[in-house]
Amino acid sequence: MKVSLNLIKQLINFELPPVDELVARVNQQLGGVEEVIDLKAKYGGARIVRVVECVKHPDADRLSVTKIDDGGAVADVPRDDNGLVQVVCGAPNVHADMWAIWLPPKSTVPASFDNDEPFVLDARPLRGVLSQGMLAAADELAIGTDHEGIIEIHERDVPAGVELTAGAGFAETFGLDDYVLDIENKMFTHRPDCFGQLGVAREIAGIFHQQFVSPEWYKSEQQFTGAEGLELTVTNDVPELVPRFMAVAIKDIEVKPSPLWLQCQLVVMGGKPINNIVDATNYIMLMTAQPTHAYDYNKLRGSTLGARMARDGEKVSLLNGKEYELTSDDIVIADGEGVIGLAGIMGGTDTEVSGETKNIVLECANFDMYALRRTAMRHGIFTDALTRFNKGQSPLQNAAVLKQLMSMVGGVQASEVFDKRNDRLMVVQHDSRVTFGSAGKETISIFDWGAVTGVLVLESTFVNERLGTEFSPQEICRILKNVEIKAHEEPEPNTPYQFEVIAPFWRTDLELPEDIVEEVGRLYGFDKLPRQLPRRSIKSTPKNLRRELKNAVRQSLSRAGVNEVLTYSFIHERILKNAEQDVAQAYKLSNALSPDLQYYRLTVLPSLLDKVHANIKAGHDEFALFEMGKGHIKMHGLDEDGLPEASQFTDIVYAAKKPGTGAPFYKIRRLVEQLAHDLGTELVFKPIEQERNFPVTAPFDQSRSALVETTDGRFIGMVGELKQSVIKSFKLPAYVAAASLDTAGLEAVYVKRGSHYQPLSRYPSTSRDISLKVPAQVNYASVHDRVKNVIDSHQELHIVITPISIYQPEDDNSTKTITFNIKFTSLERTLTDKDITPIIEEIVAAAAELGAVQA
Structure with missing residues (x-):
């Protein structure tokens, strides 16, 4: 962006400082000046002259010999008896009584000024006739591309109020005795007004604490009359x-x-x-x-x-x-x-x-x-x-x-x-207030129309606390008014520290109170602000609970040997269908990055399942993966910003090519239980009595899965084995199970937990295995709940129950045997058989209500 200081001077009502000082202030408070161009050095030698005589060259048909009047302005140039200077000219339009531009000897042709070897003129003979310099064409002056003839100056060519004078400086007459500031365009990315001389002049006035007034033609009401003559x-x-x-x-x-x-x-x-x-x-x-x-x-x-x-x-x-x-x-x-x-x-x-x-x-x-x-x-x-x-x-x-x-x-x-x-x-602005609507009036004033979002009401203390200053509302408003920002003190009674601001239409960057603070600081001068660090509390910043939870989840699952993966939130329609989720519930992208990333995923689990087959093919026979991510479901609607509501998931998948030491269900359940323990909480696993139809439950075989709840009954997710159709679609191994947990639910119990530290007992623990033979139709969860209820009633002891196995003989489908390991610990003494046996008997009695007998 090139800025003419001569034009700036015409638009402001005060004297500018020397160029070096001006450039320093512009660099500090407006934009980076890349170059300062001195046009007077380029055009300073050129003179306006009148051609008095013009005759044909005696030895050249295309040359003319002229006598020019420079008013005696140029010294050390040979003249005739009338004080005229002889110049030979080859332009076809040269004639007597014309005004032209003369480049005398020792002057540089402006078009070559920036060349490595500028062309400096001298007195030299042309076909035997001595020429003192030259009469210039437009291209030689770097004003245009015309070389058909020399520039002929008429009255209309001269700026208003200026008279043609023989010998006057061309630069001074036509405003080329100027400094041009070349300001880096990127400095004005957020300031469209500063891509014009008018906007820069306004800013220069502001940084020198002077009131700027836009030209009358710019700020006056524009009235257009009707007319005829051309159909349009x-x-x-x-x-x-x-x-x-x-x-x-x-x-x-x-x-x-x-x-x-x-x-x-x-x-x-x-x-x-x-x-x-x-x-x-x-x-x-x-x-x-x-x-x-x-x-x-x-x-x-x-x-x-x-x-x-x-x-x-x-x-x-x-x-x-x-x-x-x-x-x-x-x-x-x-x-x-x-x-x-x-x-x-x-x-x-x-x-x-x-x-x-x-x-x-x-x-x-x-x-x-x-x-x-x-x-x-x-x-x-x-x-x-x-x-x-x-x-x-x-x-x-x-x-x-x-x-x-x-x-x-x-x-x-x-x-x-x-x-x-x-x-x-x-x-439309009326009396410093903003209303929306009627834009159809015939008379339009840009100072009545403002592209603003409303009136910003601030207190001077808001500005002063951030700048370290002691400005009054009147001083702040004066700084803003210098650049034609509407600012008024005390907008309401009994508010001596308040002021209100309405941003003019060209200041689209002024939206927040902090923007006004920055504007005041910039126009006042950041270099003038007190050099004192703001006082702030040294109290540590509160920890982000969700971030802490995610770190805790990562640590827990990583210790258990689970590998974290990160996948795209955008997926192919195929993945949704493979997981048997409803594609209609997924948001489709209109500008997808690729055909494989067409939809927002509903849950995280399908993305994990899609990564299992590749790892199996890579030679990993047994592994577990987890991911913490987002899903977006249409039924959840939009948030306050009008964006799809996001659900947070922590999903895990276990996969193995060969059977391990236990069923996949218990592998994944053990991981979830360990995760809950590490988060300082306890989760409850309940059988699914009535099939559920949600995106979360869609991939699971609900007859071989369990609901996961907190101890207070809050649903938190699902754990279990997958449908055979899902296993086939994703090309999964035979032994696979998964868990899908609500991260927000985990966060809730994690927040409530407080410290779950428990001191280790100084006394040894005692373990007992108990096997309960139950009818085949009794599910494991019912038996586990009976055992746990007994254990929970003994608060004086620390008791841990661990499932060992479920055995069903091949020749007897009517019963099965469930084995638990129960570990007893006391913080006060060493336990004996007489302490443990009654509890075992209570467990057997409670299980008997389900038809169980101790095996």
């Missing part, structure tokens, strides 16, 4: 992506070179002069950061101009000479028959303004920055207009910009000013 239809088919589309027809214009002053202004700001119409659009963009575009009216088919989405396969030829094939994601400008430009990026060759153009249409619009950014990346096109649009230009300055542009191009207004806008995006 303007449309906006995509108001959600084109919030504002303004256009007007102008007739009887004349396409010609811009006045020299405008050409020089464009060069200073980094532009290139083309013609008066295009130069006007570029000048407005470089001043206000709002791109505009001009179309040849007579080339618009159907006298129509509008914004719409492209159709797949449509093609357009752009001003860069290339043809592009478009997609339905591209916003385009179209006439009555087809595409004529890429919206916000580049116009097309079919409607380009040329020397034959007599009528034009001026467009001033705004486009969704994300859509433009994607289009630019897709087609590889990057322009100055795109640079500004993809920073998020506000549509609220369009009326003022279009009105100013109309005043610059000449001609006669020949249609009404069309304003196709999305009224839902407009916000």
Whole structure:
């Protein structure tokens, strides 16, 4: 972003400090200055002169010998008796009584100024006639590309209020005695207003604590009159992506070179002069950061101009000479028959303004920055207009910009000013308050319209505590008002420390109270803030309970030999179907990274099951995997942010190619029990009496599975073996079991546990095995619960029950024998048989109610 200090001086009402000091302040408080360009060093030697005499060269048909009047400004140059200087010129347009630009001897040709070997002029003979320097063409001055003739200066070429004077400095007359600051574009990524001279001038005033006032044409109410003469239809088919589309027809214009002053202004700001119409659009963009575009009216088919989405396969030829094939994601400008430009990026060759153009249409619009950014990346096109649009230009300055542009191009207004806008995006400010709605008034003031979300009410203490300052509300408001941010002290009675802020439409970055704090600190000067560390408590930060739980789960399962895996939250539809889960309950992604990642998973277990077969093939005969992750189920709805509600899972799978020392169910149950013990809680395993139909339960064979609950009856998950159809679909080994646990449920019991440390007893433990023969129809859980109830009644002892086996003889299907190991420990004494035998008898008696007998 090139910033002209001469233009800045015209926009502010105070003297700027020396350049070095200014650059230091801009670096500290606005943006990084990459380069300081001294244009006076480049153009300082050039002089404005009047050609007094012009005759043909005696020995060259294409050369002329001129006598120029420089007012005696250049010393040490030979002159005739009338004080005129002789210059030989080869331009066909040189003639007497014209004003031109002279590069005297010892001056450098500006076009070569930045070369490794600049071209320095001298007095030298041309075909035998001595020439003192040269009369310059546009390309030699690096102002344009024209080399057909020298620059001829007319009255319209001179800035307002300046008179042509022989010998005057070209740089001083045309504003080229300037310093240009080249500020790194990335510094302004969040500040679209700073891509124009006007926005930078406002910021420079702010950092020097001076009040900035926008130009009258920019801040005044814009009133447009109706007009006739040219038929024009303007449309906006995509108001959600084109919030504002303004256009007007102008007739009887004349396409010609811009006045020299405008050409020089464009060069200073980094532009290139083309013609008066295009130069006007570029000048407005470089001043206000709002791109505009001009179309040849007579080339618009159907006298129509509008914004719409492209159709797949449509093609357009752009001003860069290339043809592009478009997609339905591209916003385009179209006439009555087809595409004529890429919206916000580049116009097309079919409607380009040329020397034959007599009528034009001026467009001033705004486009969704994300859509433009994607289009630019897709087609590889990057322009100055795109640079500004993809920073998020506000549509609220369009009326003022279009009105100013109309005043610059000449001609006669020949249609009404069309304003196709999305009224839902407009916000109207009244008396420093914000209301939404009516955006249809004919008179529009950008200082009444503000793209703000509301009024921010702050206390000065909020700002001072964060900056270490002692600003009053009045001082804070004064700092903000310097950059035209609306700020008022004491918005309500009896609130002496409060103030309110309304961000102007160009400050889309001011949304939070902290943004205001940062703005005050930046404009005041971070280097001026007290160099004192803020006082903060040294108390340690509270630990994150969920993170602690996850670490505890990892440690417990890792110690048990279980391997953690991490899988994608997105899965293929095949995995859902293999797990026999309902695909209709899964969220489908519209922009999946790949065909294998189409759906949000419902639970974590299917992702684990999908990894078992590969590990078996890799030679791992027996292993267990676990993962802690999220699932998303439609039936759970959306959260407060409108996003799918997430469920947290801790899932485990055990797999083996050959039978081990126990059934897979008990392998996985033992892992869950150990996990519960390590978390300081106890879980209850209950048989499934009535089949359940949920995504969690879908993969399980519920006749060979158990529900997992906390001791207070809260459902926490499921543990068991899988359906044979699921085993077949995932190509699992014969011996496999799994557990799916609710992480939030684990967190609840983990939080409640407190410290579960128990001191070790100084006395030895005593173990007993007990075998209970029960009818075959009695399930294991019922027997276990009876045994546990007896054990729980003896609080004076620490008793641990461990299942050993379930045995059923081949020749007797009517009974089975369940064996437990029971370990007794006392913290007070060594236990004897008379302490243990009554408890064993109680267990046998309790089990007898189920038809059990001690084997």
